[in-house]
Amino acid sequence: MTQEKLTPALFIGVQGNDYISFGSGQPDLPPPELVFKILPSYRDFRYGLIQGQVPLRKELAKQFKGATEDNIVITNGASEALDLTFKAIAKPGEKILLHQPYYYSYPPILENNYLKPVFTQTIKGKIDITDFDKKVRDCKAVLINSPSNPTGTVQEIKTLKEIEKLCKDLDITIVSDEVYKDLIYVRENYMLHGDHVITINSFSKTFAMCGLRVGYLYSNDPKIVERVVEIKTHSSMNTSILSQEMAYQATKVPKSYITEQTKIWEQRRDAIYEGLVKLGLDLWKPEGAFYVFPKVKNPRKTVWDLFKKHKVITYLGEWFGDDNRIRLSYALDIEKIEEGLKRIDLYFES
């Protein structure tokens, strides 16, 4: 690894003992114990339905008005759900609108499917509907991510409704990546909905099941579901049946689990936000997800030096479409957050 060649992949899965990692968006708290309870007696090994196990799809369908298991496809994480969705709905050369800053996987997912990312700038992370309106018109689809990785921003309900109406009028598909929908500090999540909306979600963040790779997509258009299943039949077949069974167990966890988790996330958010403000950094207060996105001078050198000299992992804002910032995930316990803040303080003082 060199300062010039930094990529997120270099950090993912690297687990050093004395590192403080604000890197990967990886919850540190374990999944609900229920998820592991089925393991001792588990003996299945056969292919499952490509679309996903029926009981799991039935549970997930309950979130969507009028939906049945036929509207859901289980995937290898939200990543595969996004990849399959764009393959299914767009042809090479077509444009997809992203709000910038964006999750670093979005442009490569599009580019690997020969699609062209187009960007609408945000104001302090909030979508500017005027710019959005201008840019969306020759796009095939728009990808909305609220709460957002990396900004922690939750889009205004008014804006989301305007986007719904505009995209409906223009017959543009909305792909709504809601993997952080349960991690929101300011209000209930507003789920984009309607005939032209495809919803993406996963068990990774809400239930801390990142490594098990269970995501899903919802669409009320049977043709989109059919096309997604058709592609997946050849590109990966069913999602791991055991991971799916564990995800199914997670759906049985009482809702209080999520509110308890959110309280923990909120405490951590307050700790890191206030800590970084004290260090004099310029950043927005996160409204959801578990990232802060402060401005720093020379971000590349900062990420490199923090890593090499202070054993602190942070991510480069450039990966997310912002050259002036770095991203810190606060998915780690308060003690570690505080130790990390100390090291960052040391770095900035030196």
Add this chain to the structure above:
Amino acid sequence: MTQEKLTPALFIGVQGNDYISFGSGQPDLPPPELVFKILPSYRDFRYGLIQGQVPLRKELAKQFKGATEDNIVITNGASEALDLTFKAIAKPGEKILLHQPYYYSYPPILENNYLKPVFTQTIKGKIDITDFDKKVRDCKAVLINSPSNPTGTVQEIKTLKEIEKLCKDLDITIVSDEVYKDLIYVRENYMLHGDHVITINSFSKTFAMCGLRVGYLYSNDPKIVERVVEIKTHSSMNTSILSQEMAYQATKVPKSYITEQTKIWEQRRDAIYEGLVKLGLDLWKPEGAFYVFPKVKNPRKTVWDLFKKHKVITYLGEWFGDDNRIRLSYALDIEKIEEGLKRIDLYFES
């Protein structure tokens, strides 16, 4: 489902009680018990390395001369290994050579990546090197599958060596799908090798772990490995860490497990081959894998009637590029094979 709209996806994962399924390529015998032994104490949930868990890659590298874990990528089954490989090595519009009949997923995998399948005809399932030589010259890569699904054919070592030399001289990549390499009745498998070879394999067939979706690819070209990992970073991230751990356990199973399994497969092959010959069907004796591929009159009606009237699932030869045949998987116990043969006999007599 209608006779006109038959697709493999309609049968996959459907498990009726009174059906005899010669459909999916799904071993009926369970995986080695060792695979399940780690489950009771399993507690991991974090992201793994995109490339795959190191101990598993280390074990797999031992099969390939001079290889290390750096040459291996763990994937969601062989399907994803193929999908990623073609994405990594070819650009839209480029041609890929397939020997016909072929596994039904090959053309869609290529087409979904905007690649163009080109076909070389086989003689009784064996590659005709003269036709191969003619067709391969303007291809970017060739996909070899020996033992073959659906024909059960093992390609001659002489032919495989000629293909190695020809592709090396022409600088054409060989993608060698060896998922049936351990299920071979006529000789040891000859693994295609060399700088221009990418090997695909999985735990699905050898260890009956289809539903758990662990496959892998091997390449001695670091650029190909790097590109595959880069795509996978965004399209699905790590393969289920629990499925990978189970696969790792499978690598510890003594070799005798595989020879014992092969004996069972050989008995079944003999039973179905002789049974179908007795019924007067024209077919090749399988040399590997677990499929027979007999000629029948009106294959579509045959598949449909066998399913609807006799509760026997078979696959349409057309899906595999042969309009005159049907495919039967013999991955089921002798009693069921015999019951299935009885029903097929009944059907042909009526």
